[in-house]
Amino acid sequence: MKTRLSAAISGFCAMVAQLALTRELIVVSLGDELSVGLALFAWMAWAAAGSAAGGLFFRSRRPAPSSAGFLLILQGALAPASIALARAQGPLFGYLRGEAVPVEIVALMALVTLGPLCFVHGFLFPALSALEDRPLMSGAAGRMFAWDTGGAVAGGMTFCFILAQATTPVTCAAMAGGMSAIIGASWLQRRARLAAWSALAAAALLSPLWAAPSENFLRSLSWGRPAADSLESGYGNITVLDDGGQKAFYEGGRVAGVTPDFAVGEYMAHVPLLSHPAPRSAMFAGVDATTIREALNHGLDRVVWAELDPAMFALRRKHAPPELAPVFDDSRVFPAAVDPRRLLSRSNEKFDVIVISSAPPETIVLNRMFTREAFDLMKSRLNENGVLAITVPFTENYMSEHEAALLAGTLMAAAPELRHGNTTPPVEPARAPFFFIIGQKPLLIISRDGxxxxxxxxxxxxxxxxxxxxxxxxxxxxxxxxxxxxxxAALMQFSDDPMEHLMAADKTAAAARWLTSRPGAAPNSDLSPNAVFLKNKLSAGMYKSMPAAAVLDAVGNANTPRARRTAALVLLALAALLAAASAKSPAARAAAAHFTTAAAGAVALIVVLVVVFLFQISFGVVYQYLGLVNAAYLAGCAAGAGTMSRARREDLRRGPAALGAAALGLCAATAALPAVYTAASSASPSFAALTLFGFAIVCGFCSGAIFPLAVERVRPARRHAGAALETSAAGSLYFADLAGACAAALLSGSFLIPTLGAFGALYAASILCLAAFAASISPAPR
Incomplete structure (x- = not known):
């Protein structure tokens, strides 16, 4: 029982540390939720390496109980140490907080940060499997897999509902690491065990003396100077820095505003409100108190002030100068601590002016305000003669190809007249349905009535x-x-012929036609976040990373229907060859089992990232519920692995039907998710959330069931092998599962979801499932 409990606590510690470190990497990548995929890539890669190394190490020897104890204690010590390592990544790689970091550097940071902890966690799996008493290796490996993932489920839920809200990242990681060290000490000899437990008890009693100073020191290390304020809310990390008499707010590592900022604050109030002949009501999102104070001077009767993170209101008020304090208590101001888009969708209230001050659509949560669905919603909430003003990515003198494509996608999302498919030319309006104001923040202003x-x-x-x-x-x-x-003058750059631009009757319309007719221009939408992919290419090309830009360009250019069909056919042909060879060769059968396991790991990871993506689209708060998404998937994994591990050996050997059925079930669930999610979203947001968690559980169950079935599938090829070689088989299959998952994690966040869209990524995953099914259905030779 101690072996299983050790596996559960190891999974708990690993999951809590993974989530804490993933949140740290989200801050490094300026709030990019798809960097979750890079963190999972690093986690899976190192865990796979550790599992393979452990399988080889314990192939010819049985681990001593003290070995498992030392590994658990080492894992516990590495959990808080990895937080320090994560916060040192910026200085280590030469990037300041708030500076754009290209995607491959984020991946490298993730590998460095997660490496030691993940390798030890992976090494533990074959060690604990070898210590399990049962002679049937498929049962032992599956049982350890189930207990490990069960502990991870508990870790994800505990992190989501308790630790993330009530503790700092350092304290959170230290608590999880302490649990791992406690169970690890139980494997040691009596004297060493008592010494370890005494040291842990002393550290816990002295935590009021070291926890807060450690958090402050490491936070200062990451920012290069002490922070005036910092907190972990359910929506992300918020840090406040003193900046020459002003307070600079950073959310998710990205600048979220400065107070007081009179120049920008006055501009963001007066320009949108002067665009309306007689405004009486307005909604502002993402602005500071200066803007609200100036807006009230226009004689408004009602101002709705929206913020994504409720904690931001408290910090803005806490750090506001005395002259701005009355704004927070003005009876005409109605703070709304909710995502602006959800606020508009839940209410039928209309406004004369809506103002959105946002960073460029470089993350999923920011992209939600720049999609065609968002623009259609915001325009529907405008009164007659109503005006929508939104900050846009615009450079007055020069914009690169990727920046121009980013602006084009925003314009096509904002104006139905400019949306078109690949074969239909865009409509050429005589007059642009919007106009630009070039000031402290470039504004796109749209009148509801044109x-x-x-x-x-x-x-x-x-x-x-x-x-x-x-x-x-x-x-x-x-x-x-x-x-x-x-x-x-600024729009002249969007023309092949400056004289033609100067002669155009409406130069804004001419520039819009030029932008939207360029290769790669596509309307930005919820399910196809073209802006995020363009951001990856832009940051790769501008920030010390030209090779990555070339790779991203190649991927974008190769993303054609013909290329997708060719890749699917090649994958299915490879699976068919493996299936044919499996009927004659034990080695080919083992290869097919490893391919099926790797495919299941890849597909499950794609589903998890798509669920994260869809949850962020719907609610904008995936930072808070990331642990819950992982817990739902891992709960399914634990149930699937446990169910198959408890099955009788004769049932598992009735042929490839069970393994094929699990692969086919994963395929069906993956392919059905787009249609079911669409129907659930039209019913209610809560139903959509339950649907996402439900599919995460179902896909996790099928993926978890495949592992013990694959172990049994390999067993006939090792009929005369002992337990040590069977431990190696479990380690190699676990390696295949993690290798497939880490490959999917690397590709999904960087390429697959941004280029194919959420649903396209799921359809691609379902094809991979079909290939796994084809590889798993051949009967074993007699």
Whole structure:
């Protein structure tokens, strides 16, 4: 029983540490949720290496009980140490917090951060399997797999509902590591066991003295200076830094605003509100108190102030200067600590002006405000003559090809007139349905009824008639910003012929036609986050990473229907060859079992990442529930592995039907998810969430069942092998499972989901499942 309990606690510690480290890497990658895939890639790669090494090491020897104890204690010590290693990655690789880090550097950081802990965790699996009493190796390996994943389920849920909310990352990792060390000490001799337990008890009693200072020191290490404030909310890490008399807010490593910032604050209030002839109500998202104060001076009756993270309101109020404090208590201001998009979808309230101040759509949560679904929703919540103003990725003097494609995708999402397929040319409106204001933050402004931009004289007159007085924004400023010649000069870069641009009747419409007709231009949408892939290519090309840019370009250019069909046919042909050879050769049968296991690991990981992606689209809070998503999948894994491990040996040997059925079940669940999720989303968001968790459990069950079935499938090839060689077989199959998963983790977040979209990635995974099914159904030779 101690072996199984050790496996469970090892899984618990590993999952808690994985989630804490994944959140640290999300901050390093500026909040990019798809970096979860890179963290999982590193985790699976090192765990696979450790499992393979352990299988080879224990192939000719049985591990001593003290060996398992030392490994568990080492794993416990590495959990908090890895937090320190994660926060040193920026200085180690020469990147400052807030600086864009290319995708392959994030992957390398993940490998360095997770390496020691994951290798030890992987090494533990064959060691604990070899210590299990039962002679039937498939039962022992499957049992250890089930107990390990069961502990991981408990770790994911504990992290999600308790540890992430109530503790700092250092304390969280130390608590999980302490549990691993406690059970590890139980394997030692009496004197060593008592010494280890005494040391752990002393560390726990002294935790008030070292926990907070350790967290502050490591936070300062990661930012290069002490933080004025920092907290882990359910939505992400928020850090506040002193910046020359101002307070700079960082959420998920990305700048989320500065207070006080009078220049930008006044600009973000006055420009959108001057675009409307007589605004009475407005909604603002992502702005600071300066903007709200200035907006109230326009005579608004109601201002809804939205923030994604409720903790951000408290920090903005805590660090606001005295002159801005009254804004938070103004009776006309209605704070809404909820995702702006969910706020609009849940209410039928309409506004004269909606203002969205956001960073570029470089992550899934940011991309949610720049998709065609989001624009359609926001425009439907505008009153007659209503105005939508949103910050856009725009550079006044020069934009690269990838930046231009990013802007084109935003324009196509915002304006139905510009959306088109691959064969239909875009509509050429006589006048653009939007206009740009080039200022402190470039703004795309859309009128619900297609009203043109105010003239400079109209903007200045509105400023004066409303009796506005600001420190840095005047009527002359309004006239200057609304002068169409400023935007026209910036838009000239979107033309092959400058003279043609100058002669165009509507230069904004001409620039929009040029942008949306370029290769690679596609409307940004929820399920196909083209902007995220373009961001990866842009950061790879600009930030010390030209080879990665070439790879990303090649992947994007090769993503054609013909190439996808060819890849599917090659994969199915390979599976058919393996199946044919398996009927005649034990070695080929073993290879087919390893291929099926690797395919199951890859497909399951793709499903997990797509579930994370869809959950973020629907709710925007995957940072809080990442542990719950993993727990749902691993609960299915534990159930599948446990069910098959308890099956009678005769039942497992009735042929390849069981292994093929598990692969086919995984294929069916993966292929059905898009249709079921679409139907559930139309019913209610809560039903959609339950659907996602349900599919994670089902796919996990099929994937977990495949492992013990594959062990039994390999067994006939090793009929005269002893327990040590069977331990090696379990280790090699575990390696195959993790290798497939880490390959999928690396490719899914960087290429597969951004290029094929969420549903396309699932369909690709279902084809891989079919190949696994084909490889697993050949009968064993007699």
């Amino acid at each position: 009203a043109p931009a105010p003239t400079p004289e109209e903007a200045a007159a509105r400023f004066r008639s409303r009796g506005l007085v600001s420190e840095r924004f005047t009527a002359d400023t309004a006239a200057f910003l609304f002068d169409p010649r400023r935007a026209e």
